[in-house]
Amino acid sequence: MKISELKQTLAGLKAINFRLPDGTALPPHFHVTEVGLVTKHFIDCGGTERRETVANFQLWEAGDYDHRLAPQKFLHILDLSARILGQEDLDIEVEYQQATIGKFGLVFDGQNFQLTPKQTACLAQDACGIPDAAFALPQLQMAGCTPGGGCC
Template identity: 40%
Template sequence: MNLQELKACLQKCPELGLAIALPDGRRVPAHCHVTEVGHVTKKFVDCGGAFRASEACVLQTYVGSSVDDGHRLTAGKLAHILGFADSFLPTGELPVEVEYEDELVSQYRVEGAGLVGDVLTLQLGLKHTDCLAKEKCGIDEGCGCSNEPESAEAGSGACC
């Protein structure tokens, strides 16, 4: 989901509560809040020597104590927070990611938003690593490679 799509969803129903669903079905605690809206630019070289860049709008969440729970995030509050970033976010086409700390700090893609009961729910998806220069590295996608650690340990055709 890109920033423009997210803002449109939030602005349609500003009074609704907001939930964030993790890829495994759990939810970020309802008393979380968004502490940062970032424009993250990553410039890098892949393993084949090609220079690349990627950009995203990253929403950092923070889960504090649930004791002072009077500030639950609504769709309207998140839209307001995103408005603060209008001056430096270059385009509404940026993909949106959510940074959340459970046991580890992780970033998830926002895959979509929809109503679940009377709550607007942001559905998060996993991010994955990939080789961006498969041809130069000699990696054949059809070779039966597996990214599963147990496959590599068992010698079951892992390419690398």
């Protein structure tokens, strides 16, 4: 989800609900504790220099059971953060505390904001020398299993 999509969605809502990838609802008294610009500048395993920039929202909840974040308040927070985020329509990454800080993508399903899993990947697959099949099914390749082989 991009910032523009979030703003458009919030404008039409009466309440905000977030769900984890497993369907569990975040408590209704969550807070948006941070809105930030995160830039990752790195070199992949093939030697290519890369930059990724996202708008990062941190969701948090505590014992403040009377707190509810209204869509209008969230829009106000986004307006205040424009001087940090700039004018680019960035992808959104959401952080939420679990056993450790989890990073998620974000989609809207018509009723709820869904936190979506993020996965690691090799960005230089052609430079690694690993067969394409290993990228598609790493757990089968590493275990030595084959489809129909009876080991899985």
